[in-house]
Structures are given as C-alpha cells and as structure tokens.
Amino acid sequence: MAEFVIRAFNDKTTSLTLSSRKLKKVPECVSMLPRLSVLQLNNNFISSLPAELLSLQHLLELNLGNNALEEVPAVLGHLESLKKLYLFSNRIRAVPHEVIGGLKKLVVLNLNHNHIQRLPAEIKCLTRLEHLSVLDNKLEEIPAEVCHLTCLSVLNLTSNNLTHLPQQLYQCKGLTKLHVARNKLTSLPEGIQTLPKLQVLDVAGNKLSMFPVGFHQLHLKELYFEDNRLVRCEPMSSVQDVQVFTLKELVARFVLREKRDRSSPVNRTLPLFPSLVTLLANSSCCAVCLSPFLTTWLQCVHFISLKKDMNMRSSQSIPVRALLCSYKCFNTDGHPYYGVASR
Known part of the structure; x- marks a missing residue:
C-alpha cells in the first residue's frame, strides 16, 4: 500500500483511490500528498482519521462512504477547501457543530444510512451547499437554520422520523428537488408554493390529509403522494355554528x-x-x-x-x-x- 501511495507522490497525482482495500486506517503516507484534490476511501473498515490529514489543504472531494465511523472526524472541520463530502453507510450518530462550521465551501454533503438524530444549527454556515442528503437516519426534526441555505437545490430527508418541516422552507429559493417520503409528516409548510424552481416533490408514505394553500401554483414535473391519509370528496351533511367573532x-x-x-x-x-x-x-x-x-x-x-x-x-x-x-x-x-x- 505504501508503495502505491509513494508512486502517486512521484507522479504528483491529484487523485487517489483506495476504495475496497479492507483498510482499517488511512495510510500515514497519504498526508505526504499535499496536492491531492480527490481522495476515495469508501468501502473499507476505517473507524477514525489521522490528524495528519490536515496537510491536505487542497482536498476538494473526500469519499468515506461504507466504513466504520461512529462520529464525524474532527479533522474534517479543518479541510476548508472541501466541496464534496460523502459519509454514507457508517455508524454516525451526531454531526458536531464545530466540524460543520468549518466546511464553508461544501457543495455536496451525503450522510445517508447512518443513525443521526439531529443536525446542528451551524449547518447555516454551509452557504454554498447545493445537495444535502440525510436519507435513512433517525432525524426527528430539521433545524430552521437549514432555511438559510439559499443555494440548496436538492434536499433528501427520506426515511426518517420527521413530524414537521421548518415553516421557513420557502426561503430556499433554489430548491429543485425535495424528498421527504416515509416520514411522519401531517402537513407541509405554508408558503411552499412560492418555491419558483421546485420540480420534484416526494411526500409518499406520510400522514398528510391535504396540501397547503396555493400548492397548485407550483410548476412541478413529478409529484409522489401515495400512502397518505388524504381527504376524499364524499358529500356529508354539515352543522353550522353561530357566527360570532371576538x-x-x-x-x-x-x-x-x-x-x-x-x-x-x-x-x-x-x-x-x-x-x-x-x-x-x-x-x-x-x-x-x-x-x-x-x-x-x-x-x-x-x-x-x-x-x-x-x-x-x-x-x-x-x-x-x-x-x-x-x-x-x-x-x-x-x-x-x-x-x-x-x-
């Protein structure tokens, strides 16, 4: 393995792939590649990252998917050039606020298939984030600070335990795809109809009874809403109360x-x-x-x-x-x- 990295060093490579090599830790010599911009470490058994990775200040993409991480490594918060971070299929339970706060250039963040219960308010620091995916976790709520992400284009929150979404979601004007299937939502935020670019909405498998006011003003191309509790048009007799305003x-x-x-x-x-x-x-x-x-x-x-x-x-x-x-x-x-x- 060391020979492989040294050869990459001699070639002055900017990309290194160490996927599916049964690694339990990151080879120390990886930190000897300061020009590295892409590092693929997915499909291994890595449970932590060495502090020496701080030397990779030109790293733009890091793939740590399908490993054995139980937390988001603190060293990641110091890789300030990072634009794409993949942490899917690990054992992560929490996302430390100090790590998220240091990734201001992040464009893609994939946290799918973990055990995350909440996201920190510091996620608002990711002002360039375009793609946020937290599919198949244990989220019970989404912080209102997510609504500060005006560049966000894709938000995937499928298969969590969400009972509601932030009311200010309409502030994410760049949103094109919103996936919130298989949660426990009883309603969608009012004002969602003002999202000018929203094209795909997946709310299947929730507890919705109806869609919010003005919903039909959206210019959707795809809408998935099966397995909800939508009201039906069934004529019934009504009882009108006396109309008395306070x-x-x-x-x-x-x-x-x-x-x-x-x-x-x-x-x-x-x-x-x-x-x-x-x-x-x-x-x-x-x-x-x-x-x-x-x-x-x-x-x-x-x-x-x-x-x-x-x-x-x-x-x-x-x-x-x-x-x-x-x-x-x-x-x-x-x-x-x-x-x-x-x-």
Whole structure:
C-alpha cells in the first residue's frame, strides 16, 4: 500500500483511490500528498482519521462512504477547501457543530444510512451547499437554520422520523428537488408554493390529509403522494355554528383592510406598534371574497386536477387547503370549496 501511495507522490497525482482495500486506517503516507484534490476511501473498515490529514489543504472531494465511523472526524472541520463530502453507510450518530462550521465551501454533503438524530444549527454556515442528503437516519426534526441555505437545490430527508418541516422552507429559493417520503409528516409548510424552481416533490408514505394553500401554483414535473391519509370528496351533511367573532378578530380585520390602503392613517401609524405588526403577520386571505382575516374561521379544501391545473401527466386529483373568512362566504354559490368534516 505504501508503495502505491509513494508512486502517486512521484507522479504528483491529484487523485487517489483506495476504495475496497479492507483498510482499517488511512495510510500515514497519504498526508505526504499535499496536492491531492480527490481522495476515495469508501468501502473499507476505517473507524477514525489521522490528524495528519490536515496537510491536505487542497482536498476538494473526500469519499468515506461504507466504513466504520461512529462520529464525524474532527479533522474534517479543518479541510476548508472541501466541496464534496460523502459519509454514507457508517455508524454516525451526531454531526458536531464545530466540524460543520468549518466546511464553508461544501457543495455536496451525503450522510445517508447512518443513525443521526439531529443536525446542528451551524449547518447555516454551509452557504454554498447545493445537495444535502440525510436519507435513512433517525432525524426527528430539521433545524430552521437549514432555511438559510439559499443555494440548496436538492434536499433528501427520506426515511426518517420527521413530524414537521421548518415553516421557513420557502426561503430556499433554489430548491429543485425535495424528498421527504416515509416520514411522519401531517402537513407541509405554508408558503411552499412560492418555491419558483421546485420540480420534484416526494411526500409518499406520510400522514398528510391535504396540501397547503396555493400548492397548485407550483410548476412541478413529478409529484409522489401515495400512502397518505388524504381527504376524499364524499358529500356529508354539515352543522353550522353561530357566527360570532371576538372583538380582537373584528379589530384585526378592520386594521388589515385599512393596511391595504397606503393613504390610510391606520397604515401610516401601524409601524409605531411592532407587537401589532407581528400579530397581523399571521393573517390570511379568504379564498372567496379575498378579504383579510386573522384567525382561521373555516378550513376548507378544493380538489385540484394534476393534469388540468398543474400541467402534469397524472390524471389524479389532490386536496389542497383553502381558508374562508366566514360561513357567509362558505354558503355563497358557485365556489369549488368543501368543508372538511371531523370524525
């Protein structure tokens, strides 16, 4: 093995492949290759990395897939030129924040098939990251800091234990593929319809009952949603409660209407009350009359044809969430919205 590395040193090589060689540790002489840009160490029995790898400051790609690592080696956090890091099929349980914080040039990070329960908030430091894959782990939540990754194109979180996704996911404007199949999701983040580049969405095998408001505005090419608990269009008798709004709701609706008029005195003085601005930020718009309201009065659903409304090949329909401001709007003739019955 040493002879192989020495020959590579004499050839001034920039790429070294030591895959599938039954290695239990990285040969020390690898650190003698300072010009190395690609190092393949996958399919071995490596359980740790030597500190001497610090000398590989020109390393751009490192493949440690299918080894015996139980943690992300600390030395990786000092390889500041690294752009592609593959750590799939190891025994990793945690991703140290100090390691992630040092990989600011990383473009691809593959952590598939490990035992990771959470990702550190420092993942927001990976501002150049385009491909993040944490398939088949034990993630229970995704830190909101992931939403700072505006260059992120592919996010694969398939086969984890996620019950929700960060509400700010719509900030990842570069996202083209989102894979979250086989989790425990009961809903998708509102605002997801504003992802301009999203083409592939896989939410199969979750607990979704409907898709978020405006979902049909996405320009998807592929949508996978089998094995969910989507509501069905089944006529049922309804019981309407007496429509009584709280004083807070009535005032909020008045302020929200005034806020739409730039010349309104209410609109001009609103910035003087930051707590009120924060409260009104959670307002919605009625799907029928388009009036603003604060508290969801009536949650409805309309059924979207993937072929007709989203220009997809599938002839299936999906339920998309819609919000109405009152029973008055709900009882208006001609709209396509159905109330959602609870059983």
